[in-house]
Amino acid sequence: MRTRAVVAxxxxxxxxxxxxxxxxxxxxxxxxxxxxxxxAKDKLAVKTAGTLTVGTDKxxxxxxxxxxxxxxxKGYESAVTYAVAKKLxxxxxxxxxxxxxxxxxxxxxxxxxxxxxxxxSISEDRRKAVDFSSGYYDVRQTVITTAGSKIANAKSxxxxxxxxxxAQVGTTSYTALRDQVKPKQTPAVFDTNDLAVQALKxxxxxxxxxxxxxxxxxxxxxxxxxxxxxxxxxxxxxxQFGFVLEKNxxxxxxxxxxxxxxxxxxxxxxxxxxxxTQSGAPELS
Amino acid sequence: xxxxxxxxxxxxxxxxxxxxxxxxxxxALVSSVVLLAxxxxxxxSTPGWPRVRETFFDAQRGWEALPVVAQGLWLNIRVMxxxxxxxxxxGLTLAIMRTLRGxxxxxxxxxxxxxxxxxxxxxxxxxxxxxxxxxxxxxxxGLPNQAVIWGGAALVLTYSSYVAEVFRAGIESxxxxxxxxxxxxxxxxxxxxxxxxxxxxxxxxxxxxxxxxVSLQKDSGLIAVLGVIDAIxxxxxxxxEDFNFTPYVVAGLLFVALTIPLTRLTDYVARKQGWYGGGxxxx
Numbered sequence: 152m153r154t155r156a157v158v159a160x161x162x163x164x165x166x167x168x169x170x171x172x173x174x175x176x177x178x179x180x181x182x183x184x185x186x187x188x189x190x191a192k193d194k195l196a197v198k199t200a201g202t203l204t205v206g207t208d209k210x211x212x213x214x215x216x217x218x219x220x221x222x223x224x225k226g227y228e229s230a231v232t233y234a235v236a237k238k239l240x241x242x243x244x245x246x247x248x249x250x251x252x253x254x255x256x257x258x259x260x261x262x263x264x265x266x267x268x269x270x271x272s273i274s275e276d277r278r279k280a281v282d283f284s285s286g287y288y289d290v291r292q293t294v295i296t297t298a299g300s301k302i303a304n305a306k307s308x309x310x311x312x313x314x315x316x317x318a319q320v321g322t323t324s325y326t327a328l329r330d331q332v333k334p335k336q337t338p339a340v341f342d343t344n345d346l347a348v349q350a351l352k353x354x355x356x357x358x359x360x361x362x363x364x365x366x367x368x369x370x371x372x373x374x375x376x377x378x379x380x381x382x383x384x385x386x387x388x389x390x391q392f393g394f395v396l397e398k399n400x401x402x403x404x405x406x407x408x409x410x411x412x413x414x415x416x417x418x419x420x421x422x423x424x425x426x427x428t429q430s431g432a433p434e435l436s
Numbered sequence: 437x438x439x440x441x442x443x444x445x446x447x448x449x450x451x452x453x454x455x456x457x458x459x460x461x462x463x464a465l466v467s468s469v470v471l472l473a474x475x476x477x478x479x480x481s482t483p484g485w486p487r488v489r490e491t492f493f494d495a496q497r498g499w500e501a502l503p504v505v506a507q508g509l510w511l512n513i514r515v516m517x518x519x520x521x522x523x524x525x526x527g528l529t530l531a532i533m534r535t536l537r538g539x540x541x542x543x544x545x546x547x548x549x550x551x552x553x554x555x556x557x558x559x560x561x562x563x564x565x566x567x568x569x570x571x572x573x574x575x576x577x578g579l580p581n582q583a584v585i586w587g588g589a590a591l592v593l594t595y596s597s598y599v600a601e602v603f604r605a606g607i608e609s610x611x612x613x614x615x616x617x618x619x620x621x622x623x624x625x626x627x628x629x630x631x632x633x634x635x636x637x638x639x640x641x642x643x644x645x646x647x648x649x650v651s652l653q654k655d656s657g658l659i660a661v662l663g664v665i666d667a668i669x670x671x672x673x674x675x676x677e678d679f680n681f682t683p684y685v686v687a688g689l690l691f692v693a694l695t696i697p698l699t700r701l702t703d704y705v706a707r708k709q710g711w712y713g714g715g716x717x718x719x
Binding site for chain 2: 257317342349350
């Protein structure tokens with residue numbers, strides 16, 4: 152009996168002890184930088200002193216990245232990331248890239264990266280889980296297909312309602328497909344855009360909804376007879392891609408400042424001209 | 437004999453046993469409550485708990501997601517039921533092929549063994565891609581194009597090899613004396629298999645068969661890679677809206693709710709058929 156009591160007592164102590172070992176909450180408020188010197192390189196709360204750790208998914212796609220290598224500074228998102236890093240005072244060699252899956256980037260809890268750049272659309276609901284910087288790209292959703300399919304000559308959104316359309320899971324392309332096209336058939340949902348392209352080639356679906364730059368890449372490089380049907384009408388509020396940061400990260404304000412500065416001085420517009428052409432996509436009525 | 441009364445000593449024994457039983461129940465109850473309280477307090481007092489609760493256990497969000505996730509689950513259930521029937525048929529056929537006696541059946545035995553080796557080893561996802569994207573890519577006329585059909589076919593091919601091995605284990609666990617007795621009564625090989633060996637074999641492997649069935653239930657979601665929307669995919673779509681993971685938890689609860697009654701049912705059926713494990717009656 153006595154040994155039992157001792158064991159029970161020890162168990163209680165152990166659990167209480169575990170509770171005592173529970174991690175401390177690092178209290179952090181959303182910092183709004185008051186001046187440029189708050190965003191000086193040595194004051195930034197980065198994970199590893201002296202380096203900026205940036206996450207993105209692998210494979211990293213054109214035209215956002217080039218040659219599946221985010222660290223070469225080519226491709227729109229890679230170029231913007233290095234421009235932002237430069238504004239924050241980091242040299243090209245001080246930016247470290249990390250593979251972070253699209254879906255894990257916004258799981259709750261601490262992050263291993265300072266910021267994540269992965270064509271993540273800013274939304275109020277998502278802000279509950281992570282921080283976003285200001286938007287670095289305004290997105291338009293586009294429908295693509297192959298020549299000769301039943302929607303190849305569609306001129307309006309209404310003509311798409313009977314088609315079997317696909318999109319990547321968890322993207323705003325899917326949301327646009329669901330809410331704007333209102334398809335009569337259940338949409339096909341794929342883990343990656345590559346799988347959607349595969350299904351389109353097999354004629355298992357009639358078309359794919361993707362953002363405009365991806366649409367250009369797919370129809371040019373991934374499909375033999377790809378065709379852009381047209382852009383969906385811009386939604387009520389413009390959709391933007393933003394950098395993802397840990398919830399209440401002290402960096403958010405500084406990154407946003409850098410993005411805003413790049414927007415103001417025309418850098419973003421130039422990079423968009425360089426990597427994301429805007430021609431050859433008609434508007435769907 | 438109706439005037440019989442248990443002796444003083446026996447009454448004491450009975451009372452003692454009752455006391456002990458009550459005491460055991462009480463101790464079990466108290467220890468369970470204490471442990472549960474400690475777990476709740478331990479987890480609830482961590483600084484991150486409110487965030488975790490909000491992200492994974494948001495009742496309202498779960499309720500909103502339920503219809504969509506349940507609709508996805510309906511696909512899982514349909515795929516699972518159709519596939520399960522085909523898998524049992526194919527698996528049993530393979531197992532019988534592999535246990536046939538006689539040199540003339542050598543090719544069948546080799547085929548069954550090779551099939552099992554290959555499809556047990558191949559990752560299911562690869563088989564799903566091969567059939568789901570590979571076959572439609574052939575652009576053959578007359579073949580169906582639907583992802584569900586080819587995904588289901590991949591499940592049947594892979595799971596038949598698992599189930600074949602389970603059945604084979606059952607068949608080979610039936611004691612040779614059973615076969616000998618059946619044959620000496622004048623039953624043919626086929627009758628022996630049908631009336632003596634298989635009933636015992638199947639009864640013995642019901643629990644592992646159910647394992648494979650439950651596993652199939654979850655793996656049926658893998659065909660979502662071909663574009664169809666199952667429970668987990670539906671949860672993923674919901675989660676993408678606001679990065680709240682509660683829909684996944686809802687999907688998990690639905691899966692568990694399917695599994696538990698099924699397990700109890702098979703246990704009950706096996707008991708009714710007099711199955712107590714390998715050693716005959718209850719000890």
